[in-house]
Amino acid sequence: xxxxxIFNSDDDIERFISSKSDTLTTKIFDVHKGxxxxxxxxxxxxxxxxxxxxxxxxxxxxxxxxxxxxxxxNLQKKTNFLQLYIQHCEKQINDEEYENELTxxxxxxxxxxxxxxxxxxxxxxxxxxxxxxxxxxLDEASEMFSIxxxxxRKSFNQLAE
Amino acid sequence: xxxxxxxxxxxxxxxxxxxxxxxxxxxxxxxxIIGLCIKYLCSRDGFAEITKELNPKKAQIxxxxxxxxxxxxxxxxxxxxxxxxxxxxxxxxxxFSGSHNCNCFxxxxxxxYAEIQVPYSCGLKIIAELxxxxxxxxxQLTKKKDANI
Numbered sequence: 506x507x508x509x510x511i512f513n514s515d516d517d518i519e520r521f522i523s524s525k526s527d528t529l530t531t532k533i534f535d536v537h538k539g540x541x542x543x544x545x546x547x548x549x550x551x552x553x554x555x556x557x558x559x560x561x562x563x564x565x566x567x568x569x570x571x572x573x574x575x576x577x578x579n580l581q582k583k584t585n586f587l588q589l590y591i592q593h594c595e596k597q598i599n600d601e602e603y604e605n606e607l608t609x610x611x612x613x614x615x616x617x618x619x620x621x622x623x624x625x626x627x628x629x630x631x632x633x634x635x636x637x638x639x640x641x642x643l644d645e646a647s648e649m650f651s652i653x654x655x656x657x658r659k660s661f662n663q664l665a666e
Numbered sequence: 667x668x669x670x671x672x673x674x675x676x677x678x679x680x681x682x683x684x685x686x687x688x689x690x691x692x693x694x695x696x697x698x699i700i701g702l703c704i705k706y707l708c709s710r711d712g713f714a715e716i717t718k719e720l721n722p723k724k725a726q727i728x729x730x731x732x733x734x735x736x737x738x739x740x741x742x743x744x745x746x747x748x749x750x751x752x753x754x755x756x757x758x759x760x761x762f763s764g765s766h767n768c769n770c771f772x773x774x775x776x777x778x779y780a781e782i783q784v785p786y787s788c789g790l791k792i793i794a795e796l797x798x799x800x801x802x803x804x805x806q807l808t809k810k811k812d813a814n815i
Binding site: 579582583586590593600603604607608611614615616617618619620642643644648653654655658 | 674691692693694695696697698702705727728743745751752753781783784
């Protein structure tokens with residue numbers, strides 16, 4: 506028995522509650538999943554609690570997705586740089602062409618290192634790295650997820666306090 | 667002239683000598699402080715030594731960085747950020763240890779930052795085995811001298 510209610514904002518939650526509840530504190534919802542019909546009884550107070558959890562969950566999922574996309578983009582940039590470097594080493598392009606390519610098309614090669622938005626992002630990052638199951642040094646993680654090493658260190662210190 | 671071995675210890679300079687058994691360019695980066703730079707990974711033992719100090723002499727990335735001429739970081743693995751996209755010629759650096767040679771490169775008039783990733787394992791073992799209330803013998807001697815005075 507599973508239900509899927511994902512809310513993107515608090516307004517969505519309020520709209521959902523107001524549409525489903527009139528003056529009653531308890532409401533019966535019919536959930537249709539495939540061919541089987543399941544009836545769930547939830548009180549309105551419970552819905553508010555669950556809705557809050559769902560909205561936080563979707564917020565975390567969004568953040569995770571952003572980190573994954575950044576990681577993939579940065580790996581792509583590293584590959585591009587490696588190809589350019591090999592071309593230069595093989596003398597297919599000269600020094601000038603090599604530097605010009607890097608300065609004229611930074612979007613293909615240069616990894617932007619940014620400061621961290623939220624201290625708790627570090628916890629999220631450590632969970633992602635755990636899933637990848639590779640030993641990463643601090644600067645490797647910083648390079649992969651575009652986060653400044655100083656910020657990661659500061660956040661860890663703040664969380665430890 | 668000081669040499670540092672600890673994790674995340676760093677040097678900052680305008681010019682530096684870098685030597686390690688394995689040096690590989692990693693990626694070009696847009697760093698929030700120094701701007702466009704190229705990152706080099708130096709592994710399998712190596713060091714980075716300051717040959718020219720910063721002007722003005724003030725650390726930019728890490729306030730605890732060593733910035734005097736002759737200061738160096740030595741570690742099992744460290745990374746180097748060199749400002750600008752100019753390609754560095756990584757050449758043969760001669761004998762590094764008893765049976766190993768090393769590679770090396772020099773930065774000229776470009777901001778250079780080197781930070782330790784993985785320190786020497788012997789150093790970590792020593793630190794792990796030291797008791798929490800450990801006072802080095804030199805400090806103990808100086809304390810005794812102060813007490814006698």
